[in-house]
Amino acid sequence: xxxxxxxxxxxxxxxxxxxxxxxxxxxxxxxxxxxxxxxxxxxxxxxxxxxxxxxxxxxxxxxxxxxxxxxxxxxxxxxxxxxxxxxxxxxxxxxxxxxxxxxxxxxxxxxxxxxxxxxxxxxxxxxxxxxxxxxxxxxxxxxxxxxxxxxxxxxxxxxxxxxxxxxxxxxxxxxxxxxxxxxxxxxxxxxxxxxxxxxxxxxxxxxxxxxxxxxxxxxxxxxxxxxxxxxxxxxxxxxxxxxxxxxxxxxxxxxxxxxxxxxxxxxxxxxxxxxxxxxxxxxxxxxxxxxxxxxxxxxxxxxxxxxxxxxxxxxxxxxxxxxxxxxxxxxxxxxxxxxxxxxxxxxxxxxxxxxxxx
Amino acid sequence: xxxxxxxxxxxxxxxxxxxxxxxxxxxxxxxxxxxxxxxxxxxxxxxxxxxxxxxxxxxxxxxxxxxxxxxxxxxxxxxxxxxxxxxxxxxxxxxxxxxxxxxxxxxxxxxxxxxxxxxxxxxxxxxxxxxxxxxxxxxxxxxxxxxxxxxxxxxxxxxxxxxxxxxxxxxxxxxxxxxxxxxxxxxxxxxxxxxxx
Ligand SMILES: Nc1ncnc2c1ncn2[C@@H]1O[C@H](COP(=O)(O)OP(=O)(O)OP(=O)(O)O)[C@@H](O)[C@H]1O
Ligand SMILES: [Mg+2]
Ligand SMILES: [Zn+2]
Numbered sequence: 001x002x003x004x005x006x007x008x009x010x011x012x013x014x015x016x017x018x019x020x021x022x023x024x025x026x027x028x029x030x031x032x033x034x035x036x037x038x039x040x041x042x043x044x045x046x047x048x049x050x051x052x053x054x055x056x057x058x059x060x061x062x063x064x065x066x067x068x069x070x071x072x073x074x075x076x077x078x079x080x081x082x083x084x085x086x087x088x089x090x091x092x093x094x095x096x097x098x099x100x101x102x103x104x105x106x107x108x109x110x111x112x113x114x115x116x117x118x119x120x121x122x123x124x125x126x127x128x129x130x131x132x133x134x135x136x137x138x139x140x141x142x143x144x145x146x147x148x149x150x151x152x153x154x155x156x157x158x159x160x161x162x163x164x165x166x167x168x169x170x171x172x173x174x175x176x177x178x179x180x181x182x183x184x185x186x187x188x189x190x191x192x193x194x195x196x197x198x199x200x201x202x203x204x205x206x207x208x209x210x211x212x213x214x215x216x217x218x219x220x221x222x223x224x225x226x227x228x229x230x231x232x233x234x235x236x237x238x239x240x241x242x243x244x245x246x247x248x249x250x251x252x253x254x255x256x257x258x259x260x261x262x263x264x265x266x267x268x269x270x271x272x273x274x275x276x277x278x279x280x281x282x283x284x285x286x287x288x289x290x291x292x293x294x295x296x297x298x299x300x301x302x303x304x305x306x307x308x309x310x311x312x313x314x315x316x317x318x319x320x321x322x323x324x325x326x327x328x329x330x331x332x333x334x335x336x337x338x339x340x341x342x343x344x345x346x347x348x349x350x351x352x353x354x355x356x357x358x
Numbered sequence: 359x360x361x362x363x364x365x366x367x368x369x370x371x372x373x374x375x376x377x378x379x380x381x382x383x384x385x386x387x388x389x390x391x392x393x394x395x396x397x398x399x400x401x402x403x404x405x406x407x408x409x410x411x412x413x414x415x416x417x418x419x420x421x422x423x424x425x426x427x428x429x430x431x432x433x434x435x436x437x438x439x440x441x442x443x444x445x446x447x448x449x450x451x452x453x454x455x456x457x458x459x460x461x462x463x464x465x466x467x468x469x470x471x472x473x474x475x476x477x478x479x480x481x482x483x484x485x486x487x488x489x490x491x492x493x494x495x496x497x498x499x500x501x502x503x504x505x506x507x508x509x510x511x512x513x514x515x516x517x518x519x520x521x522x523x524x525x526x527x528x529x530x531x532x533x534x535x536x537x538x539x540x541x542x543x544x545x546x547x548x549x550x551x552x553x554x555x
Contacts, residue, residue, distance in 0.1 A: 172472070179504055
């Protein structure tokens with residue numbers, strides 16, 4: 001899978017951009033604040049319809065303009081034309097000139113995995129980020145997972161609204177509890193199905209890039225141990241006090257343990273970064289396995305921070321994704337890496353919102 | 359937006375309240391209307407007023423009607439032992455069009471939605487319970503989103519407690535959608551494949 005054409009209008013610091021990309025390995029070079037990360041952000045947006053910076057659509061409008069446009073031509077088993085327009089008054093998403101009404105009809109058209117500085121929050125941050133990591137993978141690999149997740153989230157929010165009101169309307173609460181349990185059990189089953197394939201991948205990726213002897217353990221810590229309905233019943237008093245549903249897949253955790261201790265609490269910054277990269281490598285490998293073709297890799301600045309050993313561990317994935325019909329985009333401030341890949345590099349110079357081959 | 363004369367932007371505002379009319383269409387319609395022949399516009403205004411004055415909701419079932427009660431409620435060729443519960447008056451028309459149902463209707467007026475402040479008391483549930491004499495089966499034909507599902511759960515609880523058989527139309531409908539998106543064939547399959555709750 002690769003992106004053959006990218007078109008930007010009033011996106012971040014790009015007024016207009018039209019660029020053609022071959023498959024292979026693309027190096028985006030440029031000084032700070034020229035627009036390297038912005039390109040990766042646009043590519044990720046085409047795949048996921050959201051920014052990897054975790055900001056809303058308004059932040060991506062070029063200052064002083066009404067809206068942004070991001071379009072692309074993605075080539076996988078077939079060719080697709082994608083166009084996204086956003087302004088405060090209007091949003092449009094079309095696939096091959098047809099408006100898209102449901103996200104599930106769109107996702108999978110173009111797949112990316114981004115490696116960026118924000119990944120560190122996967123290790124350091126709250127459980128929500130790790131759940132989002134799982135949900136991203138399941139959304140991209142299990143048909144129907146996204147609408148299920150959206151339904152569950154809505155059912156929990158509705159239930160929480162009922163729990164906050166006094167006196168509680170017991171009959172209404174029961175009717176939403178039934179939904180939460182029914183939908184939640186399906187989410188739980190999908191997550192349990194994913195872990196036996198995913199955890200060993202993360203551990204293996206970590207072993208490749210971490211110094212010898214460092215061993216990572218990855219475990220799903222489900223909020224519901226066995227029987228959602230029965231366990232929900234047990235939290236009856238507490239959830240009424242909190243005015244919220246306090247157990248369920250929306251409270252699942254993924255434990256990342258370095259020598260049996262929580263990485264968030266005990267690992268060094270470098271160790272945390274290694275774990276974050278291992279998570280993303282596993283994500284890319286899992287998508288490759290399920291879909292039979294690698295996603296487009298977006299690598300932002302991450303390389304500069306890795307020592308020689310960890311770079312070496314990363315290389316096999318880069319080779320795999322950047323060869324054949326695949327594609328890798330990597331940003332760099334100076335050209336200090338990866339000389340090992342020089343033979344296949346396509347270089348681009350990014351300067352103040354322009355992109356030129358060099 | 360470049361400044362429109364005040365009456366025009368008021369019209370844009372009013373049109374923009376209509377379903378399916380975004381800000382752009384509202385503006386286009388308003389600009390078209392204010393430039394149309396006066397007679398044409400008067401006719402439209404009168405048609406609007408007459409239609410809204412003559413049409414009301416049936417006191418019994420909640421469907422759109424010119425007479426009280428409506429023809430669906432008074433037609434004795436229809437089966438009074440089955441009642442089909444729908445969310446809106448428009449859903450009645452959709453189910454009628456499918457031709458697959460020959461009983462009575464009951465319009466709920468929405469669905470239980472804690473996030474939108476809609477409680478069971480805001481819906482025509484008490485009126486439904488009051489109609490249960492001689493009814494053998496209640497068919498729930500609500501939307502398939504979370505609120506539609508929960509409302510079906512809720513009604514099933516309340517009505518089975520009264521000894522009525524409650525069924526729900528089959529989920530041939532796309533998940534998360536309402537009846538307005540289902541074509542006649544899908545709807546009649548959904549009705550035939552209904553299951554007891
Ligand atoms: N909405 C926006 N409108 C206009 N310019 C913006 C917008 N958002 C960001 N920028 C500008 O884009 C530039 C940053 O782009 P980007 O983050 O891609 O830089 P970069 O090349 O990756 O730099 P670094 O090497 O420091 O990471 C900055 O000059 C910033 O002011
Ligand atoms: Mg950057
Ligand atoms: Zn009637």
